[in-house]
Amino acid sequence: MTELSDEEIVNSVQAGDTEAFGELVARFEAKLKRYANKFLNTNHEIDDLVQDVFIKTYTNIQAFDTNQRFSPWIYRIAHNTFVNELKRKERAGFGLFAADTILPFLPAKETADGQVLTEETVAEMDKLIKQLPAKYREVILLHYYESFSYQEISDVLQIPTTTVGVRLNRARTNLRKLYQQTKPL
Template sequence: MNFVEARLAKLARNGDRNAFAELVELYKDKIFHLAYRMLNNKQEAEDAVQETFLRVYTNLHRYDENQKFSTWIFRIGTNLCIDKLRRRKNTYSLDAEMPDGEGNDYYAMLPSHEDTPEKQVIVSETQEQIREAIETLPEKYKSVVVLRYLHDMSLQEIGDVLQMPVTTVKTRVHRGREYLRKRLEQEVHVTI
């Protein structure tokens, strides 16, 4: 358990606004990346960050100091994103956010190796296919895949965040990976 985070949470619970501001600073980018990866929409991700910190602030009295603060805040953020996904499940918009190359997506954080323009195009197309495949994952697989592969969480940490047994997490990671593999194989066959 991170002692600094536990101390900040305790101070924030007792009304220390500076301590809460430090917690926000520590987690705002992490929660944004989680939300953006799950929702694939910058505005919704920003809203999810604000809602997450609002819930954290109003529920600090419920935080159990025996658990990691990161697990608690990721659980709140993940649950908010899952709720948003459920609400928008069958609603599509012609004005939906398109990748605009602003560097706000998770692929932009990958290290650059200055490949040839042709290779850059191929890599870009592949990344777009992966992003689209992740977007089509059923929500029960999407959250575990995002936490596992894009946030590099262990199966135990994911179980803690989503409040489910590690065996369930393991199964969902496996099924999510299989879903992505099949989806990407279909993509390859369609484009050839």
């Protein structure tokens, strides 16, 4: 028997099968907790925040179009929840008009840096990623940890795909600098 897709499960929930929502929780709980942990740089209150994400997801599930992918949609809710949490705790620089969403200055391009990231130990990278500014940290997490495409990250963060590319480039540059500081050649 083939496993139901996320979208098929959402369809069941929308039709009134509340038990099916439990399956969605099971599928996304670990991923969202990992995302929250790395994005917020804390283990504190992670359970409450992720529960809040699922409650919002259930409350608004009728707004989801099952022709779209569910994963970016729930990550969008998670992103908003976590950003609000960051804003509550600190001034994280998430303005209405982030300069690089108004006009990205650098073209987005893939470089060999991607190789560097996969070759490094995960633990070491985790430490470095936590030192990045939040707006760079989130694109790294979504792209490399959650395997989201530029388009999906654009949907989650509601920023232009060119801005996603620019932020990834800058995040990788920052990571390289941080890496060189810890391990000078």
